[in-house]
Amino acid sequence: MRKELKRYSSIGNRAGILLLCRKVLTGNIEDLSSIGASCSFINGIDLNFKCGIIAFEEIKLISIVDNKCQAKDILYSHEDENLFIAQLCRFCMNALIDMDLINIEYLKYNEIKNAFQIPMYAFSMECSVYRNLLITFGALIPDGTLFTINECFESEFSKRVAHKRKISQEQLLTQLEKERVIGEKGEEFVISYEKKRCPFTLQQQSKIKQISVIDASAGFDILSLDDEISQTKRYIEVKTYSGNVHFYWSSNEIEAAQLRAEKYFLYLVDYSQIEKDNYTPIIIQNPYFNVRNLSIWDIRPSSFLISTSCSSDQLREIIKPIQHQSIPYTLDCNEPYMMVADSPFETFKWTDVNQEIMHVFGDSGTILIGGYKNKRQLAWILETGIYNIRLGRRAGSVLGQKKCVEEAENLILYDIYNPKIFQVYNINGHCERKKEDMIALKYPTRCPGSLYMTFEITRNAALETYMDKNIISNLLANLENHKKGTPLFIEP
Structure with missing residues (x-):
């Protein structure tokens, strides 16, 4: 029907x-x-x-x-x-x-x-x-x-959605159980594969152990031997997948991979292939280096653990003054729902900033440092692949600083309220866009300005993993007269 x-x-x-x-x-x-x-x-x-x-x-x-x-x-x-x-x-x-x-x-x-x-x-x-x-x-x-x-139906609708999501959670538990079984079969396959990989003696084969069944927090699943001669240990994390190659990598596993370096291996097992004769899993040695530095991997954080050593009373005292701090932004009368920086952007030379950022990017290209103010703005940037600077006749206008725009190669996009949260992007091009262009792109403000400089960007997750989480905080702290939230260029 x-x-x-x-x-x-x-x-x-x-x-x-x-x-x-x-x-x-x-x-x-x-x-x-x-x-x-x-x-x-x-x-x-x-x-x-x-x-x-x-x-x-x-x-x-x-x-x-x-x-x-x-x-x-x-x-x-x-x-x-x-x-x-x-x-x-x-x-x-x-x-x-x-x-x-x-x-x-x-x-x-x-x-x-x-x-x-x-x-x-x-x-x-x-x-x-x-x-x-x-x-x-x-x-x-x-x-x-x-x-x-219609608000008359909101309550009933919300209850039904909540009920539906409860059922979905039960389905999720079923799915998680299915994934657990798939993971176990993947580990069993690797145990069998390892025993056949080298001409190990029976005594050597007995040393190949499935650690995860006893210690799930070890940071690896299987302890094996590198070969039959050297007796060097091989620490194996098994990731069993279906469909395209993908896996979740916990912070504990990443730390274990960093600690053990060349002795640590990721075994990527295709669940649909493990019953086939002579199937070989994808084996990545030293994944802490080889996964994070290959651009083929799309690395996305799915969640963050937020914690503090402060007591409840200490935290209340720390947060209390922060809640009342004023932020150096002005409300644009044409944009009642969006705060805008007092000036479009600022420019600095390499000699004006700490050398920490030069060690990451070198000293030949121009770097754009830009902030976002809320989740809605960040979501728009991620969806469109565009970062924008509003243009006008105010101080720092792009009209007088065209060279820094043309030579910008990388963008560091950070949360202006917490600069430790940032992403790194390659800048692939730039162009000016008018008000109607921004409206067509669903720019998240009710009344966009008349003119913007926009930058086409792609994520460079591999590079950002090597950057210290305080790099933007240190940079901003060392810049004199910098207005919080204002985009800035760093030129050679």
Whole structure:
């Protein structure tokens, strides 16, 4: 039935949908042929009877046997039609969530409008009929390519989403168990592979041990021998994957790899191949160096452990003055939702800064140091691959400093409230963009400025892993008269 629903976009107008409800949601057994005839050719009524019956049956509003239908859960009420409409909308919303016709992961909170919104692409194709029913009765309010959930339905909708996510968590546990089993089979394969890799004696084979079953915090899974002659130990971390080559690498495993260097190995095992004869896993020696320094790897932090040695009382005293500090930003009257730096950018020479940053980048190229103010701005930068500087006639305008823009090779993008958080990017090109260009790119401010210099960037995760986490803090601390948050160029 879902496939058939793709052919339709709407059951009908408000009057048509309510007419259908009056006819079929009675609680009695109704003849569909008779209902279809009675719903035809009525002035002011727009109703696709066949579409409505299919749609109602699919979400189990009605059951059909031998061309007879009967309502199951909610009945049409003449006394309070508005109450019935609310029940119908809630029933449809719940059904769409339960049947995975809406991707709830795309549900977002709009702080400005104080409302929950769903983008159009979150609805599946066979969902158009129900989506338009909800729009017809005001449960969903169109807003461009988004739909705002009517506040009357927020509470019920939120409860259903929470229930759905609870089920998803149970599914996640099932998936984690499946991954655990896959991981164990991967380790068993490597144990067998290691015993066959060299002409080890039985005594040597007995020294090949699966450490992870006893000590999961060792930082490696298997202890083996490098060869049958030297007796050098080989520390093996097994990563079993399905599909494209990928794995999660914990901080504990990374530290173990750094400590053991050439004696540490990553074995990447394709789960779909381990039953095949003569299958050989991908083996990476000294991954602390070879994974972090090869640009083929896309390294993304998925979470951070945040901790402190301060007591609760100490932390309260430290945080208290920070909460009241003023930040040297001005509010642009044209951009009420975005803070902007007092000047577009600043320029400095290598001789003006500490030498720490030169050791990372050399002293031949120009470096752009830029900050972001909030998660929304960072998300836009990551999504578009663009970093921008607002242009104008204020001090530091690019109009008088064109050379530093043209020669910029790298960008360090940092959190202006915590400079220890940063990413490194290669600059591939730059161009000026006008207000309408930024609007087309969905620049996250209600009223963009008239002109920007934009930089096309790509992540250089390998380089940033070697940079000290205090490198930006030290740099900013050594710059005289630098205004917090203002982008800056460092020139040779």
